[in-house]
Amino acid sequence: MKAEFATAERAVTLGVRETTDGLKMSMRRQVTSAGLGQRMANTWRGDNYPKGQNSIRAAGVVYTKASRIMEGFEDAAVIRSKDGWWLAIPTPNAPKRGVGGKRINPSNFPEHTYGRLRFVYRSGKPSLLVVDNARASYNRKSGQLRGFRKASDRAVSKGSGLTTVVMFWLVPQVQLPRLITFNTEAKRWFDRLPQLILKNWPD
Template identity: 40%
Template sequence: MKLKLEITDIARLMQAEIAAGEKAVSAAIKDAGTGLKTAWRGQISGAGLGPRLARTIRSETYPKARPSLNAAALVWSKAPVIISAHDTGPLIRSRGGLWLAIPTEAAGKGRRGKRPTPQKWEARTGLKLRFIPRRTGPSLLVAEGRLNSKGRAVASRSKTGRGLTSVPIFLLVRQVKLRKRLDLAREAERAVNGLPEKIVAGWLDGKV
């Protein structure tokens, strides 16, 4: 009977195992972060909030320069207030406790596509707004003008008053409940739950 004794370098094996684990964890974390970013962007676009808002979702994996067992991914939005509002569906009230002015289509857009305020709208168009209270439905801010080909309220050029009409420019409400249109937590939970399987699969592949 011949006996053979082999001494294995335990330290070297352990180091190789740790290296495989670092790569597996980092790869899984990066994949989960990228997947969550894609899922959030898809949910925002699917809710009709537009590709521009969807592109505010970003992701980053840390550490950037090397794999690590403590790798982490951060997924965030560059427009957190808007995203949070559509994710939670909050009740919005005016700061002064009076009215919220919601522009109609006739109000058009302000600078850089932003919604105009009554003060800025008057300054831009030269028209004066008139308050119309209503018992049912929202009260109104209207202007005496005409609608152009784009459906925007503008000053009338007619000296006879032809085409002049009272155009609703803003709807006035005490408060508004924003409809919840997103469920970002659902996608985040799905990404977290899928991490163990991704890590194990990557760890085993790295040892083959």
């Protein structure tokens, strides 16, 4: 009887472990397929209990360390500005990091490098934050655009090669696309659990 019970404990534990790992990896694949990157995908974790031993009451937990982000993409959440004004979305022209090394936003925009931001209102379209008197920088070998920089006083006085560059789009709200389906995937793996337990039960 003890041997049969030990066999059952092992089968249940292995089945739960496969289910937990399977759901975790499925969620990671969802995140990478959605284009959110491997780092975000790795926030999905799976734990099995009790740790380090077999149990007829084995359990698994799958969770993410970025729950608010994942919930937003599962619920297609609408994001609004906290102060009721605008959400500033960086354009590809904006630097990735601002003053202090933090993610770029209008408050930490390095105006000493690019120039002052100027607000441009557009009726019926996203408004803009732009910098004036910028000059394009190109790769000398390939000729590809590397980015923009603040023009020198001499270049401004001559007025040659100057352009206005859009750094941020301003919108009242943004709706996230529905990219994550955790509940659906969790049910699929839960339904597979009995089969996985039987697979680990010796004949």
